[in-house]
Amino acid sequence: xxxxxxxxxxxxxxxxxxxxxxxxxxxxxxxxxxxxxxxxxxxxxxxxxxxxxxxxxxxxxxxxxxxxxxxxxxxxxxxxxxxxxxxxxxxxxxxxxxxxxxxxxxxxxxxxxxxxxxxxxxxxxxxxxxxxxxxxxxxxxxxxxxxxxxxxxxxxxxxxxxxxxxxxxxxxxxxxxxxxxxxxxxxxxxxxxxxxxxxxxxxxxxxxxxxxxxxxxxxxxxxxxxxxxxxxxxxxxxxxxxxxxxxxxxxxxxxxxxxxxxxxxxxxxxxxxxxxxxxxxxxxxxxxxxxxxxxxxxxxxxxxxxxxxxxxxxxxxxxxxxxxxxxxxxxxxxxxxx
Numbered sequence: 188x189x190x191x192x193x194x195x196x197x198x199x200x201x202x203x204x205x206x207x208x209x210x211x212x213x214x215x216x217x218x219x220x221x222x223x224x225x226x227x228x229x230x231x232x233x234x235x236x237x238x239x240x241x242x243x244x245x246x247x248x249x250x251x252x253x254x255x256x257x258x259x260x261x262x263x264x265x266x267x268x269x270x271x272x273x274x275x276x277x278x279x280x281x282x283x284x285x286x287x288x289x290x291x292x293x294x295x296x297x298x299x300x301x302x303x304x305x306x307x308x309x310x311x312x313x314x315x316x317x318x319x320x321x322x323x324x325x326x327x328x329x330x331x332x333x334x335x336x337x338x339x340x341x342x343x344x345x346x347x348x349x350x351x352x353x354x355x356x357x358x359x360x361x362x363x364x365x366x367x368x369x370x371x372x373x374x375x376x377x378x379x380x381x382x383x384x385x386x387x388x389x390x391x392x393x394x395x396x397x398x399x400x401x402x403x404x405x406x407x408x409x410x411x412x413x414x415x416x417x418x419x420x421x422x423x424x425x426x427x428x429x430x431x432x433x434x435x436x437x438x439x440x441x442x443x444x445x446x447x448x449x450x451x452x453x454x455x456x457x458x459x460x461x462x463x464x465x466x467x468x469x470x471x472x473x474x475x476x477x478x479x480x481x482x483x484x485x486x487x488x489x490x491x492x493x494x495x496x497x498x499x500x501x502x503x504x505x506x507x508x509x510x511x512x513x514x515x516x517x518x519x520x521x522x523x524x525x
Contacts, residue, residue: 212268215297216243225268228252232299233275234265263327273298276348277317277327285329290314313397315373319347324402328372332356336403338379339365377402382452383460394460396439404441421506424455428499434459440505453503461501463494 212224220239222229227248229239235256241249264274266284271291273280278299282291317325323343325333331352333343339360345353367379370388375395377384382403386395424438434455441452450464462474463483473483473496481496491504 213271213294219298219300221267221294221298223267223269226252230265230273230298232278234263274327276331277315279315281315313401316371316398317347318401322402324371324398326371326373330355330359334369334377334402336379336382337365338367339369371398394454396454396456396460399454399460400439400441404439422453423504423506424453425502426455426499427502433499438503440503453501461494 213221214224215221219231220229220236220243222239222243227240227244228235229243230236231239235252237249237253237256240252263276264272266272270284271280271282271294272284273294278295280291280294280298281289282294283289313324315327317327319325323333323335323340325331325343325347327348331344331348333340333347335343339356341353341356344356368376370376374388375384375386375398376388376391377398382399384395384398384402385391385393386398387393420440420442422438422440424434424436425432426434434457437456439454441454442449450462453461453463455461460475463471463485464474465471471483471485471494472480473494474480483494483496486493486495488502491502493500493502
């Protein structure tokens with residue numbers, strides 16, 4: 188096996204060649220270890236390591252690091268000389284530093300052993316966030332907090348980030364109720380009233396499907412006071428305009444029952460979201476995320492339902508047929524009521 192030499196102060200220590208990805212002045216001499224030659228300092232998944240620094244850079248570097256750390260509590264995140272930032276709580280490194288919008292996959296995998304589960308979600312809409320279980324999103328940014336579909340949760344913040352984070356979140360509220368709208372450190376924004384998150388923040392042009400589903404789309408979830416419930420199912424959608432195909436691919440259906448009424452949300456993977464509602468005693472209506480609304484004709488085709496409005500037709504085919512044997516159109520009619 189090939190060996191390489193890494194300078195360690197006045198010594199030269201032989202290291203077995205590993206899948207070591209050099210990233211500027213950053214090397215990875217062993218799994219779970221990264222070393223920054225500007226410093227020099229070595230890190231493991233807990234942060235700066237005096238022992239590893241001594242192993243790979245010698246006693247002078249180790250003593251210097253020990254002096255710098257002093258008796259201070261060790262921070263959960265640290266910045267490398269190539270501009271990357273790593274966070275032990277999120278088990279993630281980001282190539283764009285404190286902005287935390289672009290994950291560094293090679294660095295993350297080398298230091299923490301695997302990529303976070305959020306990195307594999309559709310569209311990367313959960314990147315930089317933690318999702319400990321359905322209906323919960325935790326943001327490990329500069330002021331760590333957790334949310335459920337009722338908004339900021341002090342209890343969940345304490346559970347996943349500790350009492351200090353809980354007290355910090357409480358101070359930030361300044362005796363006010365948690366906001367119905369909030370922005371996350373990865374740039375996404377969520378609106379509890381709309382039960383939707385957007386990847387482009389308050390512009391609200393690109394629906395963050397993965398984040399919306401994580402926070403609001405858990406099956407049989409309940410909102411504040413049990414006033415709402417949501418069921419999600421996979422489907423195939425096709426959008427046409429004057430017989431010209433605008434979209435043909437995967438989509439998700441969310442059947443929402445809230446205190447304000449019932450609706451069906453259709454989320455396309457291109458970021459578009461359409462809501463179908465039926466006011467009591469009225470006709471079907473369809474609206475988009477921009478607030479535009481149209482009367483819509485609903486055509487039950489058995490396995491599929493087509494929605495026709497303006498110059499467009501959206502055909503929706505659930506991946507699995509309703510378990511009660513009804514057509515999708517009958518299920519939709521039951522959802523909306525008479």
